[in-house]
Amino acid sequence: MPMKIGEKPFFGRVDDALQDHFMRNAMASAQDRFRNKKLDATERDEQVGDWEEWRSAGEEIRRHTLENLDFYLDQLSENFSKRGGHVFFAKTVEEANRYIQKVAKEKDAKYVTKSKSMVTEEIGLNEALEEVGCHVYETDLAEYILQIDNKDRPSHIVVPSLHKNKEQIRDTFQAKAGYTGTEEPHELTAFARSQLREVFLKADIGITGCNFAIAESGTISLATNEGNANMVTTYPDTQITVMGMERLVPTWEELDVLINLLSRSAVGQKITTYVTNLTPGVEEDCVDAPKEFHLVILDAGRSNALGTEFQSALHCIRCAACVNVCPVYRHIGGHAYGSIYQGPIGAVLSPILGGYEEYGELPFASSLCAACTEACPVKIPIHELLIKHREKYVNHQENVKTSEKLAMKAFGVGTSTPFLFQIAVKGAPMFMKPLIKDGSISNGPGPMKPWTAIREFPAPGKDNFRSWFKEHQKGRQ
Amino acid sequence: MVKGTIHNKDLFLNQIASKLGRERKDNVSLPKWKHQSQWEVYKNSSKDDLLAAFCKNSKEKNVHVVETEKSMLPETIEKVIKEYGGGSIVTTKDDRFSQYGLTLTLDNSQTHIWDTAMGEVNIKKAKEAILGIFVSDISLAESGTIVQFNDKDIARSVSLLPTTYVAIVPKSSIVPRMTQATHKIHRSVIAGEELATCVNFISGPSNSADIEMDIVVGVHGPVKAVYLVVKDL
Ligand code: SF4
Numbered sequence: 001m002p003m004k005i006g007e008k009p010f011f012g013r014v015d016d017a018l019q020d021h022f023m024r025n026a027m028a029s030a031q032d033r034f035r036n037k038k039l040d041a042t043e044r045d046e047q048v049g050d051w052e053e054w055r056s057a058g059e060e061i062r063r064h065t066l067e068n069l070d071f072y073l074d075q076l077s078e079n080f081s082k083r084g085g086h087v088f089f090a091k092t093v094e095e096a097n098r099y100i101q102k103v104a105k106e107k108d109a110k111y112v113t114k115s116k117s118m119v120t121e122e123i124g125l126n127e128a129l130e131e132v133g134c135h136v137y138e139t140d141l142a143e144y145i146l147q148i149d150n151k152d153r154p155s156h157i158v159v160p161s162l163h164k165n166k167e168q169i170r171d172t173f174q175a176k177a178g179y180t181g182t183e184e185p186h187e188l189t190a191f192a193r194s195q196l197r198e199v200f201l202k203a204d205i206g207i208t209g210c211n212f213a214i215a216e217s218g219t220i221s222l223a224t225n226e227g228n229a230n231m232v233t234t235y236p237d238t239q240i241t242v243m244g245m246e247r248l249v250p251t252w253e254e255l256d257v258l259i260n261l262l263s264r265s266a267v268g269q270k271i272t273t274y275v276t277n278l279t280p281g282v283e284e285d286c287v288d289a290p291k292e293f294h295l296v297i298l299d300a301g302r303s304n305a306l307g308t309e310f311q312s313a314l315h316c317i318r319c320a321a322c323v324n325v326c327p328v329y330r331h332i333g334g335h336a337y338g339s340i341y342q343g344p345i346g347a348v349l350s351p352i353l354g355g356y357e358e359y360g361e362l363p364f365a366s367s368l369c370a371a372c373t374e375a376c377p378v379k380i381p382i383h384e385l386l387i388k389h390r391e392k393y394v395n396h397q398e399n400v401k402t403s404e405k406l407a408m409k410a411f412g413v414g415t416s417t418p419f420l421f422q423i424a425v426k427g428a429p430m431f432m433k434p435l436i437k438d439g440s441i442s443n444g445p446g447p448m449k450p451w452t453a454i455r456e457f458p459a460p461g462k463d464n465f466r467s468w469f470k471e472h473q474k475g476r477q
Numbered sequence: 478m479v480k481g482t483i484h485n486k487d488l489f490l491n492q493i494a495s496k497l498g499r500e501r502k503d504n505v506s507l508p509k510w511k512h513q514s515q516w517e518v519y520k521n522s523s524k525d526d527l528l529a530a531f532c533k534n535s536k537e538k539n540v541h542v543v544e545t546e547k548s549m550l551p552e553t554i555e556k557v558i559k560e561y562g563g564g565s566i567v568t569t570k571d572d573r574f575s576q577y578g579l580t581l582t583l584d585n586s587q588t589h590i591w592d593t594a595m596g597e598v599n600i601k602k603a604k605e606a607i608l609g610i611f612v613s614d615i616s617l618a619e620s621g622t623i624v625q626f627n628d629k630d631i632a633r634s635v636s637l638l639p640t641t642y643v644a645i646v647p648k649s650s651i652v653p654r655m656t657q658a659t660h661k662i663h664r665s666v667i668a669g670e671e672l673a674t675c676v677n678f679i680s681g682p683s684n685s686a687d688i689e690m691d692i693v694v695g696v697h698g699p700v701k702a703v704y705l706v707v708k709d710l
Contacts, residue, residue, distance in 0.1 A: 033690050047619065049514045057512035064508060070490040071502040081481035089489035099484075141696060142687040159687055166689050185688040189696055196697065201600070217666045219676075227637065227683035227698020233675075234633045235600070245493075250507055252659040252666065256515060259655065267686070270534070270620040271655065274698070275678035281478055282674045285593045286629035288600060289674060293481070299489065306496035 002093070002124025003354055005153045005338050014365075017336040023163050027333050030162050034324040037268025038375075048264070058261045058378040061254045062315035065246075069306070072215040072248055073297060079218030085280035085293035089245075093300050097128035100207075100240055103294055104132050107238055109204035113196075115222065115229035116140035117209025118157055118318060119242050119298060121340045122353070125207070126151075137199050139228040144192050145169055148176045155334025157341065158266050158320040163333055196228070206232035206290065210243035211317075212258055213295075216251040219279040220295070223262055223272040230276055239278070239290040245297050246314040258317060261377035266319035301353035309388050313348045315378045320345075322372035322382055328365050337362060344372035348385045356393050363389035519618055519653035527618040527651045532706060535621030538681030539694050541703045547710050551582040554643070557703055558608060561641050567591065567599075567606040570630035574612075577645065577710070583610075591632045600634055609639035609699070613646045615661070619654035622680040623704070626673035633675055641701040644679075647710035 006013060017023065042051045065072055077087040090096035104112070112134045114120065126136045126147075138147040142161035146152040149172045154160030161169075166183040173179030173191060181187040208229060212221045220241045222229045233239050249255050255277075263269045280293035305313050323329050323343030334342040339350040339359060347366060350359035363386045366372075372382040494501040519527060532542045545553040558566065566588040568574065574583060583590065589602040603609065611631065613623035623644045627633045636642045652658060655678065666672060683698030694700065 030690060047518060049517045053512050053514040057510060057514060060508075060510055060512060067497070068502060068505045070493040070497070071505045073493070074486070074490055074501075074503075077483050077486055081483050082478070084478050084481050086481040087483045087486070089483075089485040091485070091489065091492075095485075139697065140687075141685045145687070159690075161687060169688060185691045186693045188688055189685060189693040193695070193697055200697070201604070216663070217672050219672070225683065226685045226696035228696070230633065230637050230677070231697050234637060245489075252663040253656075256655045256659040260515070271617070271622055271678065271680055273538070273680050273682075273684060275655075277676040277678075279672050279674050280481070281671075283629045286674075287591075287593055287596055288603075288632050288634045289627075289629075297489070303493060303496050306493060307498050 002127070003122050003340055003350070004358065005335055005340060013336040013338055014332050017332040020333070022165070023333045024331065026163060026165060028330050030156075030159075031324050031330055034268070034320075038265055038321060038324070039268075041264040041268040041270065045264075045270075048260075048270075054257070054261060055377055055379050057257050058317075059315070061249065061257060062317075062378045063312070065248065065250060065254075066306075066311060066314050069246065072250055073245060075215040075250075076213050076218060076248055077295070077297070079216065080213075080280060080293070080295050081218070083218055083279055083281035083293075085218065085295055087295045087297065090296055090298050090300070093123040093298075096123050096242065096296050096298050096300070097125060099296060100125060100242075100294075101128055101132045103238065103240060104129055104134055104205060107204055109134055109238070111199065111203045112136045112205045112207060113139050113200055113203040113228075113232045113236065114143070114207045115209070115224065115232045116143050116160070117207070117242060118154070118340060119209050119244050120207060121154060121160075123242070123298065123300065125242065134205075137196065137203070139196055139200070139226075139232060140224075141189060141192055141226060141228075144196070145172065148172055153335065154340050155342065156320060156323060157318050157343075157346075158323075163335065196231075200228075200231040201235050203232070203236040205238045205240060206234075206236040207240045207242070208232060210241050210247050211262065212255055213243055213248040214250075214252055214255055214277070215248055217279055219252075219277050221255055221259070222274070222276045222278070223259060224276070225267070225269075225273040227274060230274060233276065233278055233290065234288050237290055238292045238294070240294045240296065241278075242296045242298060245299050245302055246316075262317050262319050265321040265375075265377040301355075305352045310348070310352055310385055312380050313345070313352060313385055315380050316345055316349070317378060318345075319377055321375040321377060325371040325375045327367055327369065327371070332365070337365065344382045344386065345380075348380075348382060348389065351389055351393075356396060360389075360393040363387075363393065515654065515656040518656070522618070522653065524648065524651070527653065528648055528706065528708065530618040531616060531621060531646070531651050532704075533621075534619060535681065535704050538621045539684075539702070540621060540681045541701065542706060543703065544706045544708060546708055547577060550577055550645070550705070550707060551579055553705060554579065554582055554610070557643060557705065561701070561703070562607055563587070564607040565589065565602070565605055566608045566610060567603045567635055567639060568609070569611040569632055569635045571612055573645075577707075591630060591635065593629050599632065600638070603632070603634040603638040606639040607641060609635040609637075609642045611635050611642070611644060613644045613650055613704075615658045616646045616651045617654050617658065617678070617680075618651055620680050621704075622655070622678050624658055625675075625677040625679070627675035627677055628673055631673075633677065636677065636679060637698055640699060641703060642679075642699045643703045643705060646704050646706045648706065648708050649710060 170183040
């Protein structure tokens with residue numbers, strides 16, 4: 001399954017990650033920089049006004065849109081097709097891929113350029129296109145780096161190659177692409193530019209994800225920095241956009257609010273360098289725009305959350321602000337989650353999309369410190385959703401003794417107070433006593449067990465989390 | 478325009494409605510949003526304040542800002558062209574160039590004015606161009622952003638392929654932020670006006686921080702950006 005990363009079981013991956021000191025330092029340093037940039041562009045930016053108000057606006061818009069999702073998707077698809085675009089509603093990953101393969105075959109496409117998109121990672125579109133004989137080029141710098149490095153997998157939803165340093169990138173470029181320069185980021189970037197320039201112009205199909213679709217006009221909005229999305233949507237004759245079914249706004253006015261929340265929360269910018277808004281219906285004699293447009297609207301498990309306590313998970317705008325403040329992500333990095341969606345939101349979304357069988361342990365990868373919920377620009381109660389997942393997971397486990405279920409509940413299911421913190425401060429509930437050794441848990445039950453091996457693993461409440469984070473900002477180990 | 482196809486819509490949307498525990502909705506009106514901070518940004522700023530903010534915020538985005546006046550525009554453009562090494566230029570096809578008195582400046586063998594009749598040659602010219610020159614339709618003070626409504630004449634390539642783009646920014650085009658631009662577009666969509674196939678918000682040269690989070694300016698789009706801010710237009 002393309003959403004899945006690696007074959008090892010979850011805690012095997014966590015162990016690997018904990019051994020990788022370079023990766024852990026890189027994650028810590030990246031988190032610190034992301035956090036600071038975000039703070040400068042949000043709470044510390046006087047010009048933007050009250051950031052809390054903005055967050056409430058985001059929440060209000062996302063809630064209304066999801067509550068009326070059928071209506072807005074109908075409007076979007078009608079407006080997109082009114083302008084000549086083709087819309088395909090795909091219930092499953094396979095349906096989406098089959099449709100796109102069909103278009104590629106009809107066009108006899110050889111070269112396909114792609115801008116950054118997590119949803120096409122989710123459906124494994126590159127492999128599907130390769131099956132029908134296409135050469136697929138990732139053009140976002142981070143995705144390009146991963147593709148060249150034997151199709152390495154993303155470790156962060158905004159910067160998928162975050163786990164790689166510049167020396168590793170230089171070595172990969174040298175080994176795989178004939179690069180002869182140094183590890184300087186500007187040289188590496190210039191190399192990618194030169195490699196992709198001609199590819200952009202000769203591509204038959206350009207594929208994009210979708211930050212937001214605008215229902216009232218049938219428009220696709222892309223927020224990017226590198227200019228690659230513009231290249232991908234300007235020169236090929238055919239444009240295919242793949243969107244998760246929840247990624248839309250009613251009108252341009254709501255787009256404004258969400259672009260602001262996204263740009264500031266994701267990369268600490270007032271607005272990303274490009275916000276490109278594309279609507280089908282190009283004039284006959286236009287020279288530099290696609291002639292044909294396809295929009296694939298994907299469910300692939302999203303509807304599992306509709307009408308349930310998890311519906312707000314679909315409010316997510318993929319800014320990674322929650323990832324950037326998560327102490328667990330800081331320790332274990334992105335790959336350990338085993339899903340292309342990492343961090344707190346990954347731990348909420350992956351079980352919804354991929355099921356508890358595969359991802360049921362992920363919601364336990366949290367200290368429930370609530371930093372994620374506090375950071376989220378659309379106010380998703382992420383840590384509460386993690387608790388709800390734990391409850392469900394434990395209740396649905398077969399072959400687990402009632403006593404163990406009870407213990408697991410006490411460990412972090414039945415309460416929003418983080419369990420390690422609870423134990424440190426108040427002592428463990430009676431029935432947990434046998435598990436505690438030297439003041440910490442030596443042998444927690446079920447999915448908790450391996451966490452007990454992470455000595456520094458923080459599980460404080462908000463204030464403790466802050467002091468823990470401060471302490472760890474310098475000594476990144 | 479021939480309507481495009483839509484596959485599997487009803488099945489898909491019926492299922493969404495049933496998951497939401499109700500019938501399909503065929504009419505929803507937008508609520509009046511309780512939170513609208515976007516209108517507060519630069520709310521009481523004068524045109525001069527907006528101009529100053531636009532220039533300051535553009536510089537922060539690595540844009541070379543040149544302030545000028547309409548009468549000086551041809552001269553200023555020539556200076557900029559020289560400063561950026563001269564050579565070939567591409568421009569959009571736009572009546573505003575003649576209104577701004579630039580016809581003569583741009584009438585030379587080095588300059589290619591976008592012409593759909595010439596087909597693919599346009600792209601080749603844009604690719605080789607050192608400078609791409611166009612006019613900003615709306616300009617955002619908060620973020621130093623220019624907005625283009627691209628069509629076959631206001632070609633996308635002009636701001637995308639050349640090494641440097643030069644945007645002419647009339648002072649009158651400057652508004653506080655994206656809010657005013659999207660509001661205007663929203664009004665025109667409601668009025669049934671044809672929306673440009675590409676509405677491009679661009680803030681400075683292309684860039685990336687994907688390698689160790691170090692900002693590199695100039696990735697796939699232009700490496701440099703110049704705004705010619707015209708104070709009496
Ligand atoms: S859950 Fe919130 S903070 Fe996390 S990626 Fe989604 S929108 Fe951003």
